[in-house]
Amino acid sequence: MCALAHVLEEAGIATVVLASMRSVAERMNVPRVLYCEFPLGRPLGMPDNAKFQHGVLAAALQLLDASSGPVLVDYPEVVEAVETPLACALPPRFDPDIAPSIDEAQGLRAAYERAVASRGATEVGRAINADGVAEALADLERVAAGEHWKEVYGPRLDTIAIAHDIRAYYQEAALELADGPPPGARQAEAWFYEETEAGKTLAAARDALTEQEAPSGITFYMQPVGR
Amino acid sequence: MSSDQVMRDMMANLPVPEFESTPWASPPPLAEATVAIVTSAGLHRADQDRFDGRGDVSYRMLDRGDRELILGHWSSNFDRAAYVSDHNVVYPIDRLEELAAAGTIGAVAPRHVAFAGNQPDTVSEVRLDTGPAAAAELRADGVDVAILTPV
Numbered sequence: 317m318c319a320l321a322h323v324l325e326e327a328g329i330a331t332v333v334l335a336s337m338r339s340v341a342e343r344m345n346v347p348r349v350l351y352c353e354f355p356l357g358r359p360l361g362m363p364d365n366a367k368f369q370h371g372v373l374a375a376a377l378q379l380l381d382a383s384s385g386p387v388l389v390d391y392p393e394v395v396e397a398v399e400t401p402l403a404c405a406l407p408p409r410f411d412p413d414i415a416p417s418i419d420e421a422q423g424l425r426a427a428y429e430r431a432v433a434s435r436g437a438t439e440v441g442r443a444i445n446a447d448g449v450a451e452a453l454a455d456l457e458r459v460a461a462g463e464h465w466k467e468v469y470g471p472r473l474d475t476i477a478i479a480h481d482i483r484a485y486y487q488e489a490a491l492e493l494a495d496g497p498p499p500g501a502r503q504a505e506a507w508f509y510e511e512t513e514a515g516k517t518l519a520a521a522r523d524a525l526t527e528q529e530a531p532s533g534i535t536f537y538m539q540p541v542g543r
Numbered sequence: 544m545s546s547d548q549v550m551r552d553m554m555a556n557l558p559v560p561e562f563e564s565t566p567w568a569s570p571p572p573l574a575e576a577t578v579a580i581v582t583s584a585g586l587h588r589a590d591q592d593r594f595d596g597r598g599d600v601s602y603r604m605l606d607r608g609d610r611e612l613i614l615g616h617w618s619s620n621f622d623r624a625a626y627v628s629d630h631n632v633v634y635p636i637d638r639l640e641e642l643a644a645a646g647t648i649g650a651v652a653p654r655h656v657a658f659a660g661n662q663p664d665t666v667s668e669v670r671l672d673t674g675p676a677a678a679a680e681l682r683a684d685g686v687d688v689a690i691l692t693p694v
Contacts, residue, residue: 317583317693319666320658320674322562324581324689327678330570331581333691339555345565356547357621359692360638363629369638376690377573377648386565397545397622437611439627442593476596480619487624502546504624537596540619541553542546 318344332376334359342388348379349388355397355501362395363498398500401507404490417453417513421482424489431492439484443477449485452478453514460520465530473530479518479538483508486515509543519543550620560666571649576687578642579652581677584626584633584694585615585659594659600668602677605655607636614694617661621694633692652686660693 321331332348335341341349354361362368407423487504509515585594587603596617
């Protein structure tokens with residue numbers, strides 16, 4: 317973002333960066349920076365809160381009044397992530413003959429479909445679509461149980477994209493099922509990794525891949541840091 | 544320690560691309576300015592190519608009326624749920640429309656830009672190639688001001 321600010325400014329476009337990494341912005345001689353200490357992934361701070369978002373934009377646009385730079389201003393309001401899991405019930409066990417993660421994923425299908433219908437879009441689809449979630453979980457169960465990833469996937473390991481799609485499927489279903497305003501940052505993530513069978517399967521598969529010395533660039537991005 | 548703090552600490556210790564000077568464009572008064580959003584969230588329409596996970600230097604032009612774009616940035620290290628609840632938390636296009644309707648800004652740009660933040664460390668392609676190309680497209684649309692939103 318900071319590099320792009322330089323490029324745009326040189327082309328004659330005045331820029332304001334809503335920076336999320338102060339230590340990066342302050343080292344890059346960026347013309348105008350509003351440092352926003354919000355959870356990563358939320359540069360405007362709060363979803364479904366037009367008033368808060370307008371406050372951030374007003375502070376950003378105000379930096380255009382400066383006659384020279386660099387300008388770096390801290391937005392006065394800080395938003396913290398919330399690490400407690402989202403309150404979202406999981407479907408009861410339905411088919412005892414299949415793995416708990418697959419049973420659970422199938423139980424969330426209706427909520428996922430409602431979420432997609434109401435938003436008109438889905439984040440699932442980088443590697444698989446909703447129909448592929450059960451099979452993807454079955455593959456991860458095999459890896460978690462100790463099978464070598466090359467036996468399961470062949471030469472090309474695409475588990476970053478697969479992990480993204482499974483998590484997106486779950487999170488979209490959970491946002492549909494949970495009551496109330498949008499959850500705090502990290503709450504949907506905490507719910508997925510700490511409470512769902514799929515999250516546990518993904519973590520176990522990642523650990524198994526790490527033990528098998530799968531490429532570290534793949535295993536690193538399968539889960540957020542610290543999980 | 545929170546995941547966000549871990550990421551901020553990691554980034555604090557990484558080298559950054561060097562820029563010795565600070566370029567400076569002087570915009571017209573805000574009430575006359577055309578404003579665009581430039582994001583590094585890797586947003587794209589369903590009918591546009593996805594961003595690649597291995598340092599994709601390309602960009603997508605987004606039309607002013609586009610909504611419910613796909614969040615194409617590859618990292619697992621930021622909250623992705625907020626965007627699903629409200630695209631404005633990353634891409635404040637509805638807020639810009641409100642500012643234009645109120646006369647605070649002159650106009651909302653007809654097109655906006657999405658890059659993916661997972662760039663090669665040197666960012667030389669963005670500096671020398673795709674960044675200037677995106678800037679030229681915005682300038683052709685009469686853009687005076689860009690709000691940059693990372694994830």
